[in-house]
Amino acid sequence: MDRPTPPPSTLATKPTKVYFFGTCLVDLFFPDAGMAGMELLQAQGLEVVFPQGQSCCGQPAYNSGYRDDALTVARAQLDLFPGDLPIVVPSGSCAGMMKKHWPHLFHGEPDEAKAVQVSSRVWELTQFLVQVLNVQLTDKGEPVRITWHASCHAQREMGVVEEPKALLRQLANVELVELKREKECCGFGGTFAVRHPDISAAMVGDKLADIEQTGAKRVVSGDCGCLMNINGALEAGRKPVQGQHIAQFLKERIHG
Amino acid sequence: MSDARAAILGTLRRTRDAHPLTPPPSDFAPLAEKQWPPEERLPRIRRLMEAVHTEFLEATEADWPTVVTDFLTREGAATLLYAPETIDGAVLANAGPGGSLHLIPYDRPIDDFKQQMFEGIDAGLTGTLGAIADTGSLILWPSAQEPRLLSLVPHIHVALLRADALYDSFWQAMRDGRWADGMPTNALLISGPSKTADIEQTLAYGVHGPKRLVVVIVR
Amino acid sequence: MADHAAQAVNFAAASKAALQDSELRGNFRRAMDGLMTKRAVQFADGQEWHRMRALAASVRLRALSKLPELLEQLETNLTRNGIQVHWAATTAEANAITLEIMRKANATLAVKGKSMVTEEMHLNAFLEDHGIEVLESDLGEYIVQLDGTMPSHIIMPAIHLNTKQIAHLFKQKIKDAASTGEDAAALTDLARRILRQKFMNAGVGMSGVNAAVAETGTLCLIENEGNGRMCTTVPPVHIAFMGLEKVVEKLEDVPPIISLLPRSATGQPITTYVNMISSPRKEGEKDGPREIHVVILDNGRSSVYADPELRDTLRCIRCGACMNHCPVYTKVGGHAYQAPYPGPIGKILVPQMEGLAKRGEMPHACTMCNACVEICPVKIPIVEIMGRLRVEAVRPGTAVKDAGAQASRTEALVWKGWAAMNSSPLAYRLATTALSTVGNAAPASLPLLKDWTNVRSKPRFAAKTLHDLARKKGIPDV
Numbered sequence: 001m002d003r004p005t006p007p008p009s010t011l012a013t014k015p016t017k018v019y020f021f022g023t024c025l026v027d028l029f030f031p032d033a034g035m036a037g038m039e040l041l042q043a044q045g046l047e048v049v050f051p052q053g054q055s056c057c058g059q060p061a062y063n064s065g066y067r068d069d070a071l072t073v074a075r076a077q078l079d080l081f082p083g084d085l086p087i088v089v090p091s092g093s094c095a096g097m098m099k100k101h102w103p104h105l106f107h108g109e110p111d112e113a114k115a116v117q118v119s120s121r122v123w124e125l126t127q128f129l130v131q132v133l134n135v136q137l138t139d140k141g142e143p144v145r146i147t148w149h150a151s152c153h154a155q156r157e158m159g160v161v162e163e164p165k166a167l168l169r170q171l172a173n174v175e176l177v178e179l180k181r182e183k184e185c186c187g188f189g190g191t192f193a194v195r196h197p198d199i200s201a202a203m204v205g206d207k208l209a210d211i212e213q214t215g216a217k218r219v220v221s222g223d224c225g226c227l228m229n230i231n232g233a234l235e236a237g238r239k240p241v242q243g244q245h246i247a248q249f250l251k252e253r254i255h256g
Numbered sequence: 257m258s259d260a261r262a263a264i265l266g267t268l269r270r271t272r273d274a275h276p277l278t279p280p281p282s283d284f285a286p287l288a289e290k291q292w293p294p295e296e297r298l299p300r301i302r303r304l305m306e307a308v309h310t311e312f313l314e315a316t317e318a319d320w321p322t323v324v325t326d327f328l329t330r331e332g333a334a335t336l337l338y339a340p341e342t343i344d345g346a347v348l349a350n351a352g353p354g355g356s357l358h359l360i361p362y363d364r365p366i367d368d369f370k371q372q373m374f375e376g377i378d379a380g381l382t383g384t385l386g387a388i389a390d391t392g393s394l395i396l397w398p399s400a401q402e403p404r405l406l407s408l409v410p411h412i413h414v415a416l417l418r419a420d421a422l423y424d425s426f427w428q429a430m431r432d433g434r435w436a437d438g439m440p441t442n443a444l445l446i447s448g449p450s451k452t453a454d455i456e457q458t459l460a461y462g463v464h465g466p467k468r469l470v471v472v473i474v475r
Numbered sequence: 476m477a478d479h480a481a482q483a484v485n486f487a488a489a490s491k492a493a494l495q496d497s498e499l500r501g502n503f504r505r506a507m508d509g510l511m512t513k514r515a516v517q518f519a520d521g522q523e524w525h526r527m528r529a530l531a532a533s534v535r536l537r538a539l540s541k542l543p544e545l546l547e548q549l550e551t552n553l554t555r556n557g558i559q560v561h562w563a564a565t566t567a568e569a570n571a572i573t574l575e576i577m578r579k580a581n582a583t584l585a586v587k588g589k590s591m592v593t594e595e596m597h598l599n600a601f602l603e604d605h606g607i608e609v610l611e612s613d614l615g616e617y618i619v620q621l622d623g624t625m626p627s628h629i630i631m632p633a634i635h636l637n638t639k640q641i642a643h644l645f646k647q648k649i650k651d652a653a654s655t656g657e658d659a660a661a662l663t664d665l666a667r668r669i670l671r672q673k674f675m676n677a678g679v680g681m682s683g684v685n686a687a688v689a690e691t692g693t694l695c696l697i698e699n700e701g702n703g704r705m706c707t708t709v710p711p712v713h714i715a716f717m718g719l720e721k722v723v724e725k726l727e728d729v730p731p732i733i734s735l736l737p738r739s740a741t742g743q744p745i746t747t748y749v750n751m752i753s754s755p756r757k758e759g760e761k762d763g764p765r766e767i768h769v770v771i772l773d774n775g776r777s778s779v780y781a782d783p784e785l786r787d788t789l790r791c792i793r794c795g796a797c798m799n800h801c802p803v804y805t806k807v808g809g810h811a812y813q814a815p816y817p818g819p820i821g822k823i824l825v826p827q828m829e830g831l832a833k834r835g836e837m838p839h840a841c842t843m844c845n846a847c848v849e850i851c852p853v854k855i856p857i858v859e860i861m862g863r864l865r866v867e868a869v870r871p872g873t874a875v876k877d878a879g880a881q882a883s884r885t886e887a888l889v890w891k892g893w894a895a896m897n898s899s900p901l902a903y904r905l906a907t908t909a910l911s912t913v914g915n916a917a918p919a920s921l922p923l924l925k926d927w928t929n930v931r932s933k934p935r936f937a938a939k940t941l942h943d944l945a946r947k948k949g950i951p952d953v
Contacts, residue, residue: 465701
């Protein structure tokens with residue numbers, strides 16, 4: 001049967017405290033993006049809790065056919081987020097795993113109810129900033145032209161399409177030029193990138209061409225998987241463009 | 257062969273019963289809501305069909321035979337295949353051929369004149385059961401009197417459309433006409449001349465069926 | 476064809492070759508971009524799209540919920556209408572049935588309209604081995620048949636070729652093709668002249684079926700060219716091939732499918748022809764085939780049906796929109812898959828039909844971007860099924876043919892190790908600290924890293940993990 005995109009989490013009142021789930025990629029490769037995400041939340045007056053026991057949402061194994069191993073890892077996260085606080089994730093892909101796939105992964109397991117409860121509290125970072133906090137940003141940066149790379153899972157598993165662009169458009173000195181094929185995958189796909197390296201390379205090649213035709217100096221995205229792929233390719237191709245996580249970009253802009 | 261039948265149906269039944277499936281209800285409202293004010297239907301049909309190279313002629317019950325034969329003569333057609341046993345066919349035959357156009361009755365089985373059908377006919381004339389506003393489509397129910405190939409093999413298909421026989425959607429036409437109570441040998445929707453885009457997405461008209469579709473609106 | 480000691484199909488090698496063909500890349504990129512744009516225009520009204528696809532999905536699900544009963548009802552009504560019904564468990568059986576019908580009809584030439592089921596059967600090759608000529612009449616199919624290849628797309632079979640290439644092919648294979656130049660209209664006209672002779676002389680016409688209506692015993696076919704109507708009207712015998720999932724319950728169930736299929740496939744509001752056939756030529760009628768046969772093919776579909784999760788594969792109405800929107804398909808084209816059904820639907824259907832020993836790589840040729848799921852007019856959870864097939868590939872079981880064929884002890888151990896690291900905070904901390912400290916020393920020539928660094932720089936581990944930074948900043952743990 002269909003497993004539709006779950007409706008966005010709802011909150012009766014604006015919370016004063018949130019959990020932050022950093023994700024393993026951010027942890028190892030983009031910790032500054034994670035810190036920036038937490039600082040953006042703190043700047044809105046929120047208390048942020050970062051449970052030190054956290055690791056990974058389980059997606060790599062889940063998508064590789066090793067669901068038992070995915071379950072082991074996902075299960076290890078459940079007790080780290082007690083209570084009702086929202087769980088904010090600086091990645092559409094990991095948020096999608098937790099929100100859309102955990103209920104399925106835990107189906108029929110003794111801790112299914114707990115997993116569903118945790119899952120129902122998950123928010124993608126920009127979604128939370130816009131929908132819950134309704135943040136208003138003041139741009140203190142120099143004029144710059146950027147483009148936006150939408151991650152597939154943010155768009156199609158979390159339903160997050162306009163939120164990040166709405167945040168970027170709040171920045172007075174930032175010119176956002178959209179990609180021609182904004183919805184098209186960059187070719188990362190987790191293990192796909194190494195399982196089918198040639199196709200992945202062709203895909204990121206098309207993405208780079210699209211990024212370059214915007215004339216942007218920077219490509220901003222909300223997912224570090226995509227960024228690792230796009231940045232790696234930009235760097236290897238010696239392109240004068242750089243990829244950056246949206247949390248870090250926003251933080252830089254508001255601090256000037 | 258019957259072994260395959262029993263095996264297939266057996267597997268389907270057994271596995272379905274083990275895991276029954278409850279489908280959501282079918283809500284036909286999005287089709288039922290496809291409606292246009294009566295005066296907008298014909299212009300819409302015309303717009304949609306012209307977009308795919310259909311041509312339109314205007315006529316009355318009194319003058320359509322002349323309109324058709326004049327048009328075909330002008331376009332250089334030498335032969336028009338028609339259905340003599342239909343009312344329209346009889347009217348056309350009575351009016352007589354116009355100019356150099358030869359009327360050829362489709363009055364025997366195709367098996368007896370296949371070669372002529374494929375190689376010696378320029379145009380074919382049929383009636384229609386009406387047209388559909390949603391998609392710009394003609395409805396044809398070929399019959400013993402008005403055979404199927406009339407609208408397929410001749411290079412030009414001329415179709416008479418009564419201006420009052422217009423439907424909103426295929427779904428509505430099918431429901432209003434109670435099609436499910438008895439389907440004909442062949443029922444057709446035709447929405448333009450034959451076309452293809454199989455060569456590099458380039459639209460080309462007249463691949464296997466008629467190269468031209470001419471709709472005569474009869475008021 | 477059933478192939479027991481199945482050799483794994485090498486998708487990676489074929490796709491690599493395709494990627495190096497810049498003309499092919501260009502042909503697909505242009506075509507798919509155009510098709511996506513045209514489809515989007517058709518579904519500009521998001522409300523209408525959501526409601527129509529919900530309706531179409533419900534029609535397909537209702538049909539699947541009553542599949543055995545509807546097939547019996549279809550058989551009863553087709554038979555009552557004078558149409559002969561044949562059941563085939565395998566493609567070999569379907570081929571044998573076809574040959575017998577051809578022989579009884581003394582036919583040595585068949586003309587065929589588009590039918591993907593006959594591609595599954597490799598029917599043309601089979602009949603040619605028995606001295607029977609089968610001519611594809613859909614222009615795209617005709618082109619690939621001339622070229623001696625197979626369709627690269629289920630709706631637009633020759634989409635991998637451009638006009639120049641087709642003109643060259645015609646010049647090589649057809650005597651009087653010299654005058655056509657590189658003009659699509661002139662090439663089309665040449666094909667028209669050649670095929671009209673064949674329609675006239677063929678003893679049998681063949682077609683697929685887009686939907687078979689149980690309630691009335693009606694076969695629905697949609698097409699633009701008129702070749703489908705030719706094949707089903709001119710020759711004295713018509714054989715229609717359908718997968719057993721193609722049945723719908725009521726005549727009223729046809730309009731939703733007819734509405735969504737062409738809009739999704741090519742962005743046209745409707746195909747030129749919607750052809751509904753309920754009987755052979757009746758007494759007194761002057762044309763139409765005297766015999767109609769319907770071959771209902773299983774070829775693994777009943778196994779697909781058996782699993783409640785995999786069953787959704789059978790909702791498919793074969794619009795091909797998933798191919799048009801697939802970034803992988805767009806890069807490698809249809810031939811790389813070496814299967815009758817390429818692209819997303821192929822990646823879930825073909826492994827289930829042919830088994831995971833032969834087709835284990837297919838479900839992995841996907842980034843799980845969900846572009847196909849977003850536009851599927853009958854809401855097939857393609858990516859969920861893809862994920863499930865990845866599980867089946869490495870886990871022995873019975874749900875899918877050759878389940879467990881891709882199981883690897885090494886890979887399983889890697890994931891066990893990964894799970895151990897990621898499920899113990901202490902192990903995770905030790906491992907991530909180690910990676911931050913010495914991970915960057917890993918040489919780019921390591922097996923997986925090498926694949927990554929072909930076109931990318933090496934990923935760099937940060938000196939401090941987010942865990943470290945958060946702790947240092949005093950961000951509370953609870």
